[in-house]
Amino acid sequence: MASIIEIKHLFYRYEKDIVLDNINLSIPEGSFLAIVGPNGSGKSTLLKLILGLLKPQKGRIQLFGQEISKFKDWQKIGYVSQKANSFNTGFPATVFEVVASGLTKSIGIFKFFKKEDAAKVDQALEAVGMEPFRRRNIGELSGGQQQRVFIARALVSDPKLLILDEPTVGVDAENVTTFYQMLSDLNRNRGITLLLVTHDIGTISDKVSHVACLNKHLHFHGETKEFEQMRLEEMSKTYGHEVHLLSHQHQHEHGGVR
Ligand SMILES: Nc1ncnc2c1ncn2[C@@H]1O[C@H](COP(=O)(O)OP(=O)(O)O)[C@@H](O)[C@H]1O
Numbered sequence: 001m002a003s004i005i006e007i008k009h010l011f012y013r014y015e016k017d018i019v020l021d022n023i024n025l026s027i028p029e030g031s032f033l034a035i036v037g038p039n040g041s042g043k044s045t046l047l048k049l050i051l052g053l054l055k056p057q058k059g060r061i062q063l064f065g066q067e068i069s070k071f072k073d074w075q076k077i078g079y080v081s082q083k084a085n086s087f088n089t090g091f092p093a094t095v096f097e098v099v100a101s102g103l104t105k106s107i108g109i110f111k112f113f114k115k116e117d118a119a120k121v122d123q124a125l126e127a128v129g130m131e132p133f134r135r136r137n138i139g140e141l142s143g144g145q146q147q148r149v150f151i152a153r154a155l156v157s158d159p160k161l162l163i164l165d166e167p168t169v170g171v172d173a174e175n176v177t178t179f180y181q182m183l184s185d186l187n188r189n190r191g192i193t194l195l196l197v198t199h200d201i202g203t204i205s206d207k208v209s210h211v212a213c214l215n216k217h218l219h220f221h222g223e224t225k226e227f228e229q230m231r232l233e234e235m236s237k238t239y240g241h242e243v244h245l246l247s248h249q250h251q252h253e254h255g256g257v258r
């Protein structure tokens, strides 16, 4: 399958410390990639480079087969930033208006809004299950609901790739699973390639197709089943001895053989 993103020998530093060191990453069309890594490991920086918000200092990035410096089809890429869900609850806009601003790039010029545009907004709201809330004020919604609205805003221009930076930070634990199910549906039913930075890898390993572990270097990149295999091997190396001891002890507690 064609790659949507192709990164080769990418380096980036803000001041003197290197934040991304020789990153090579290829993201196939239709995949659902989770980027994992500790705080400060360069995840958001990598996304900003892919989005053209920062410029590579060394190495190259290609988007949809084109050098990023020449790339112009930015409407093919939707982005929900890390801070999107810490929204000012006093902000006077309806859910419909927030999503519509993904088309007009500013809120408050809806007088000239066409019927087709309104239909696009409703479709995007439907895709994230927020259609019943279209007339509500954005500030009245829960963190998880607001996050769905921001995803709808990113979806309204019909992107082929959706990039999300830690989208579940403001989402209640009990809603995280349904949130990821919604993302999985976008990926499977609408064929949208998803690139997600997350700390929830344990919860979502059955939903993502690929995993990348970043900590300045790319320590692992591959299919989720290889990642799970590696995780199990690491765990048995780290805890194998204790696990063995525990099961041994357990046997004794229950009487064992007399
Ligand atoms: N604008 C900036 N100026 C200087 N340093 C930055 C800037 N943004 C991030 N950094 C530093 O770069 C490193 C990587 O940050 P970031 O990409 O935000 O990591 P992550 O998203 O994995 O937590 C951190 O050490 C952070 O402090």
Ligand SMILES: [Mg+2]
Binding pocket: 043, 044, 045, 082, 165
């Ligand atoms: Mg970050």
